[in-house]
Amino acid sequence: MKKHIIGNWKMNGMQSHLTEIQKIDEIAALFDNIMTGLCVPATLIYSAHKDKKAVIIGAQDCHQSKEGAHTGCLSAAMVKEAGAKMVILGHSERRQDQGENSRLVSQKADAAIDNNITPIICVGESLAQRESGQAEKIVSEQLLASLPSNKPQKMIIAYEPIWAIGTGKIPQMEEVREIHEVIFRLLTQKYGDAANDYPILYGGSMNGENASELLKLAHVDGGLVGGASLTADKFAPILKAASQNS
Numbered sequence: 001m002k003k004h005i006i007g008n009w010k011m012n013g014m015q016s017h018l019t020e021i022q023k024i025d026e027i028a029a030l031f032d033n034i035m036t037g038l039c040v041p042a043t044l045i046y047s048a049h050k051d052k053k054a055v056i057i058g059a060q061d062c063h064q065s066k067e068g069a070h071t072g073c074l075s076a077a078m079v080k081e082a083g084a085k086m087v088i089l090g091h092s093e094r095r096q097d098q099g100e101n102s103r104l105v106s107q108k109a110d111a112a113i114d115n116n117i118t119p120i121i122c123v124g125e126s127l128a129q130r131e132s133g134q135a136e137k138i139v140s141e142q143l144l145a146s147l148p149s150n151k152p153q154k155m156i157i158a159y160e161p162i163w164a165i166g167t168g169k170i171p172q173m174e175e176v177r178e179i180h181e182v183i184f185r186l187l188t189q190k191y192g193d194a195a196n197d198y199p200i201l202y203g204g205s206m207n208g209e210n211a212s213e214l215l216k217l218a219h220v221d222g223g224l225v226g227g228a229s230l231t232a233d234k235f236a237p238i239l240k241a242a243s244q245n246s
């Protein structure tokens with residue numbers, strides 16, 4: 001499977017940053033043995049996706065319903081029409097800020113799949129859960145409850161330990177390997193051989209220095225990158241590491 005490196009711009013990015021996306025696209029085109037994506041704020045999806053050579057543009061959320069009285073929300077069909085090919089769902093920041101639970105994430109995944117958008121389903125434990133030895137249990141429960149109703153043709157899973165996001169801290173390599181193996185095992189139990197087609201990404205303080213070591217681990221099929229995806233200068237070394245480990 002191709003390594004997948006997907007940037008999550010979170011609530012960052014104005015029209016003035018489209019030039020940076022252009023630069024990222026130029027660099028992504030140099031590494032054609034990997035998949036490069038950028039999930040940008042909804043306001044940038046349309047302009048960001050136009051005339052891109054290599055980078056695939058995604059959204060950061062979608063509503064679970066097709067349409068209707070949901071002020072301020074965007075349906076999967078809307079982000080698709082704007083140019084999104086994938087959508088991040090159940091990021092820990094949304095689970096926390098917007099109180100999203102795994103059942104809702106599963107419904108959103110259904111909506112994404114109905115509209116031919118690849119869901120990127122995020123799971124991950126808190127520091128307290130990690131320290132009390134519950135990481136595997138929490139991630140397994142979250143994962144199983146967040147999956148779509150039917151076997152999807154395309155789906156991406158992102159393991160993001162909450163305490164590693166934006167902190168500069170990452171788990172021990174063995175800890176990452178263990179959780180990715182658990183995720184792969186659960187997907188295999190549920191979907192059989194199709195599990196081989198679902199990339200499992202690591203997210204949380206991935207950068208040019210640690211990417212190579214992380215991407216060498218079994219079942220680490222790529223990364224979901226926050227801060228280090230905001231500029232071409234910081235993102236490029238991660239793309240290079242992915243390309244070399246593909």
Ligand SMILES: O=C(CO)COP(=O)(O)O
Pocket residue numbers: 008091160164165166167168203204205206224225226227228
């Ligand atoms: O939350 C993340 C990606 O979704 C990770 O963010 P950082 O790479 O900034 O830690």
